[in-house]
Amino acid sequence: MWPPRRIAGESLLSVVLALLAAGSGALTGGGTLQIVGIALATGVLSPLRRVLPATVLLVSVVGSDVFEGLAPLALVAAWSAGRRIAGAGRATVAFGLAYVLSLTATILQALPQFSVPLSVFAALWLLGTVIVPGLAGRYWVQRRTLLNTLREYNAQLLRERAMIAGQARLRERQRIAQDMHDSLGHQLALISVHTGALEVDRELTGRQREAVGVLREASVAAMHELREVVGLLRDGTQAPGPEAFSPATAAGVPGGPVAAAGTEDAAVPSRGVAGIEDLVAASRGAGTAVELRRSGEPRPLPPTADHAAYRIAQEGLTNAHKHSRGASITIELRYEPDSLVVEVANGPAPAPADGGRSVVSGGQGLTGLGERTRLIGGMVHAGPTADGGFRLAGVLPYTSPEGGAPGPAPWGEATPFVDPTGDFRRQIPAGPLGEGDPVIYGSGLPKELARAMSRNNRSSGIAIGCGVAALIALLLVIAAVVGLFVFVGEADKGMIEPRKYDEVKVGQSEAEVRKRLPDGSSFLTEGLEKGAPPVPQGAECLSLNSTATGSSWDREPVFRFCFKGGKLIEKKSFEVRT
Known part of the structure; x- marks a missing residue:
C-alpha cells in the first residue's frame, strides 16, 4: 500500500500530465473524443509507470510519435524507468527498443519524402528526450543505493568498534577488580583479625572493648562493600564468595574467636x-x-x-x-x-575539628x-x-x-555488551539529557564522520549534477546546431520569399520557372495539400512555404505553382492550417 503522501503526489502528477496532454491535443486540432482519450490514457499510465516501467516507457515513447500529447508522459516515464528497471541488461534492452521503435515510427511518418537530415534530427531529439532522462534516473538511484550501502557499512564498523571497546573495558575492569581483591581485601582482613583479637583481650576496659568492636564491625562492613564494588567492576562475572575476604582465611586461623569475628557474612548490613x-x-x-x-x-x-x-x-x-x-x-x-x-x-x-588542625579530605x-x-x-x-x-x-x-x-544480574551470568537484535542507536549509552551520546548523530554515525559524509555527498552531488547538466546541455546544443543546419538546408529546398513569387509570371515556360524555384523536396512541404484550393485538371503543381508569416499563429502561407504542357498555367497564394 502506498503512503498518503505518495498517493497525493501521484494523483497530482497524473492530473498535471493529463491536462498537458489535453492542451497539446487541442492545439494540434484534435477532436474532442481524441483529446479526452489521450488525457485519460495519460492519467492511467502515469501511476502505472511505478509497477510496469518498461511497458509504460514503450507505450508512451512510441505513442508520442502519433499523439503529441503523450510527450510529457514520455519524459516522466523515461526518468522513472531508469530508476526502476532492475538490471543494466534489462534497462538497455528496454531503452534501446523504445529508441528504435520511436525512430522507426518517425521515419515511417515522413515517407515517401525520406531525408537523412530529418533522420539525424529525430535521432538526436530522441536521444535528449528518452535516453538522457533514463540515464539521469539510473544515476540517481545508483547513487542513492551506494550511499545507503556506505552508511550501513560505516554503522557496522561502528558496532564492531563499540564491541571491541566494550570487551577492552571489561578486561580492564576485571584487572582492577582483581587488584582490589588481592590488595585491599587482604589488608581489611588483617584489620578485622587484629581487632577481633583485641576485642577478646581481658586487659581492655569496657570502653576500649566497645571501641575495638566498632572498628571490627567497620572493617567487616568495608569488606562487604569492597565485594560489592568488585562485583560491579566485573560486570556480572562471578564475584568472589564470602570466603575470599574471610579474615580467618587471610590470616590462616582455622577457627576460634578470631575466625568467628570474620564470618559475620550471614548478617550482611x-x-x-x-x-x-x-x-x-x-x-x-x-x-x-x-x-x-x-x-x-x-x-x-x-x-x-x-x-x-x-x-x-x-x-x-x-x-x-x-x-x-x-x-x-x-x-x-x-x-x-x-x-x-x-x-x-x-x-x-x-x-x-581536631583542635583547629585541618581535616584531610580528598574532595x-x-x-x-x-x-x-x-x-x-x-x-x-x-x-x-x-x-x-x-x-x-x-x-x-x-x-x-x-x-x-x-x-x-545474577552472579555467574555474563551480561551481553550489545543486543544483537536491537537497533544500533539503542546500543549507544544515554547522555546526561536522556538523549544519545552527543558525539553521535541520529543516523548512528559519529559527528565528524556524518559531517564529512554530508560535505562529501553534497560536494560530489553538486559536481556530478553539474556534470550531468553540462552533458545534457552539450547534447542539446549539438542537437540545436545540427537542427539549425538541417532546417536551413530544408528551408532552401522548400521555402521562397514573396518577391520571388511576384517575379514569376503565368505563361512562362516550366523549365524557366523551375530553374528559379527550389525543387520542394523537403519535409517542410509535407501536408501543404491539406486545405489547399483544387488543382487544375491535368496539371502538376509545386507547393512551397513562404518566408512570410501567416494571418494567425495556426496558419501557414503557401505558394503553389501549377504546370501543364510545359508552361506555368496558374500560381496561387493561400494559407493552410498547421
Missing part, C-alpha cells in the same frame, strides 16, 4: 534506604545527636537508586563527623510523588555522588546553610532512565 537506620544508630553510638525523619508514603526504588540513597546519607554523616564534630545532624527522607529526597543537614560545629565524595545520581536520572545539591551549617540533598527518581527498575 543493608546498603539501601533500610540501612540508613543502621548508619544513624552507629553515629548515635559514637555520641553524635542524629535525628531521622520520614514523610510521605514509602515506595520501592530501583537497586541503583536505593543504593544511591544509602550513599548520600553515608556521605552526609561522614562529612558532618569530619568537619562539624559535635554538631547535631538531621536526616530526612521525603517520598515525593515522583522521587525520593534524601537530605542530610548539620548545624555549625561547636569547635574546630571526591560529593563528585562521586553527583556522577552516581546523574547516571540514574537524579541530582545532588550541597552547600552551606544560613545558620553556618551544611546541607547535602539528593533527588532520586522511582524509575530508572530506561523506564523500569532492573535488578542486578
Whole structure:
C-alpha cells in the first residue's frame, strides 16, 4: 500500500500530465473524443509507470510519435524507468527498443519524402528526450543505493568498534577488580583479625572493648562493600564468595574467636534506604545527636537508586563527623510523588575539628555522588546553610532512565555488551539529557564522520549534477546546431520569399520557372495539400512555404505553382492550417 503522501503526489502528477496532454491535443486540432482519450490514457499510465516501467516507457515513447500529447508522459516515464528497471541488461534492452521503435515510427511518418537530415534530427531529439532522462534516473538511484550501502557499512564498523571497546573495558575492569581483591581485601582482613583479637583481650576496659568492636564491625562492613564494588567492576562475572575476604582465611586461623569475628557474612548490613537506620544508630553510638525523619508514603526504588540513597546519607554523616564534630545532624527522607529526597543537614560545629588542625579530605565524595545520581536520572545539591551549617540533598527518581527498575544480574551470568537484535542507536549509552551520546548523530554515525559524509555527498552531488547538466546541455546544443543546419538546408529546398513569387509570371515556360524555384523536396512541404484550393485538371503543381508569416499563429502561407504542357498555367497564394 502506498503512503498518503505518495498517493497525493501521484494523483497530482497524473492530473498535471493529463491536462498537458489535453492542451497539446487541442492545439494540434484534435477532436474532442481524441483529446479526452489521450488525457485519460495519460492519467492511467502515469501511476502505472511505478509497477510496469518498461511497458509504460514503450507505450508512451512510441505513442508520442502519433499523439503529441503523450510527450510529457514520455519524459516522466523515461526518468522513472531508469530508476526502476532492475538490471543494466534489462534497462538497455528496454531503452534501446523504445529508441528504435520511436525512430522507426518517425521515419515511417515522413515517407515517401525520406531525408537523412530529418533522420539525424529525430535521432538526436530522441536521444535528449528518452535516453538522457533514463540515464539521469539510473544515476540517481545508483547513487542513492551506494550511499545507503556506505552508511550501513560505516554503522557496522561502528558496532564492531563499540564491541571491541566494550570487551577492552571489561578486561580492564576485571584487572582492577582483581587488584582490589588481592590488595585491599587482604589488608581489611588483617584489620578485622587484629581487632577481633583485641576485642577478646581481658586487659581492655569496657570502653576500649566497645571501641575495638566498632572498628571490627567497620572493617567487616568495608569488606562487604569492597565485594560489592568488585562485583560491579566485573560486570556480572562471578564475584568472589564470602570466603575470599574471610579474615580467618587471610590470616590462616582455622577457627576460634578470631575466625568467628570474620564470618559475620550471614548478617550482611543493608546498603539501601533500610540501612540508613543502621548508619544513624552507629553515629548515635559514637555520641553524635542524629535525628531521622520520614514523610510521605514509602515506595520501592530501583537497586541503583536505593543504593544511591544509602550513599548520600553515608556521605552526609561522614562529612558532618569530619568537619562539624559535635554538631547535631538531621536526616530526612521525603517520598515525593515522583522521587525520593534524601537530605542530610548539620548545624555549625561547636569547635574546630581536631583542635583547629585541618581535616584531610580528598574532595571526591560529593563528585562521586553527583556522577552516581546523574547516571540514574537524579541530582545532588550541597552547600552551606544560613545558620553556618551544611546541607547535602539528593533527588532520586522511582524509575530508572530506561523506564523500569532492573535488578542486578545474577552472579555467574555474563551480561551481553550489545543486543544483537536491537537497533544500533539503542546500543549507544544515554547522555546526561536522556538523549544519545552527543558525539553521535541520529543516523548512528559519529559527528565528524556524518559531517564529512554530508560535505562529501553534497560536494560530489553538486559536481556530478553539474556534470550531468553540462552533458545534457552539450547534447542539446549539438542537437540545436545540427537542427539549425538541417532546417536551413530544408528551408532552401522548400521555402521562397514573396518577391520571388511576384517575379514569376503565368505563361512562362516550366523549365524557366523551375530553374528559379527550389525543387520542394523537403519535409517542410509535407501536408501543404491539406486545405489547399483544387488543382487544375491535368496539371502538376509545386507547393512551397513562404518566408512570410501567416494571418494567425495556426496558419501557414503557401505558394503553389501549377504546370501543364510545359508552361506555368496558374500560381496561387493561400494559407493552410498547421
